[in-house]
Amino acid sequence: xxxxxxxAMLVPLVLRLGLAFIFVTSGLQKITGSGNGWGASxxxxxxxxxxxPLAAPVQLAVAWSELAGGVALGLGLxxxxxxxxxxxxxxxxxxxxxxxxxxxxxxxxxxxxIIMCLALVISGGGSLALDQLIRIKRKVFAKDA
Numbered sequence: 001x002x003x004x005x006x007x008a009m010l011v012p013l014v015l016r017l018g019l020a021f022i023f024v025t026s027g028l029q030k031i032t033g034s035g036n037g038w039g040a041s042x043x044x045x046x047x048x049x050x051x052x053p054l055a056a057p058v059q060l061a062v063a064w065s066e067l068a069g070g071v072a073l074g075l076g077l078x079x080x081x082x083x084x085x086x087x088x089x090x091x092x093x094x095x096x097x098x099x100x101x102x103x104x105x106x107x108x109x110x111x112x113x114i115i116m117c118l119a120l121v122i123s124g125g126g127s128l129a130l131d132q133l134i135r136i137k138r139k140v141f142a143k144d145a
Contacts, residue, residue, distance in 0.1 A: 012079075012126025015116055020074030022113070023086060027067025030059075039063030054096065062089055073120070076129020080121050087117035 030042040040056040042063060054062070065085055072082035090110040098107040125131045 009127050012120060012123055013076075013128045015120055016073045016076055016079065016125055016129065019083070019086065019113070019116060019120075020070045023066045023070030024074065025070075027063055027065075027070055030063035031067060036063075062092075065089060073125075076125035076131050077134075079125030079129055079131050083117040083120035087114045087121070090114045090117070 027039075030036060031039040033042060036042045037056070038060070039062075040060040042059055043053040053059075066089060069082045069086045069089075072078050073086070090113045094107040094110045098110055101107070103111075
């Protein structure tokens with residue numbers, strides 16, 4: 001069993017690294033996939049979508065935001081903002097793509113990611129995040145002023 005300080009340090013790290021892996025991988029697939037136009041056309045024109053496929057600029061923004069958000073979470077840099085952005089992407093995914101399929105086999109995964117992201121929004125990136133270095137630097141400069 002981990003001591004309290006150990007688990008308090010590890011839980012945000014595990015959440016961050018797990019989500020980072022998912023979204024760096026997902027963003028890279030959307031950006032570098034064959035025929036995806038660097039992220040501008042990763043949604044096919046199939047009729048299985050709840051709402052019409054997203055416009056190319058929106059697809060581009062989602063693909064690059066997933067990649068950037070995943071990298072930021074992995075580093076623990078602007079963790080709360082990155083987690084909030086990814087939660088927003090997942091909410092959009094529920095609305096545009098998976099909502100019509102119901103919970104099981106539809107938007108259950110997206111909902112779980114939103115909850116994990118909200119946990120990071122509330123708790124922050126933890127003590128093993130670059131956010132802590134920024135916080136320490138701000139405190140040092142505040143004392144010097």
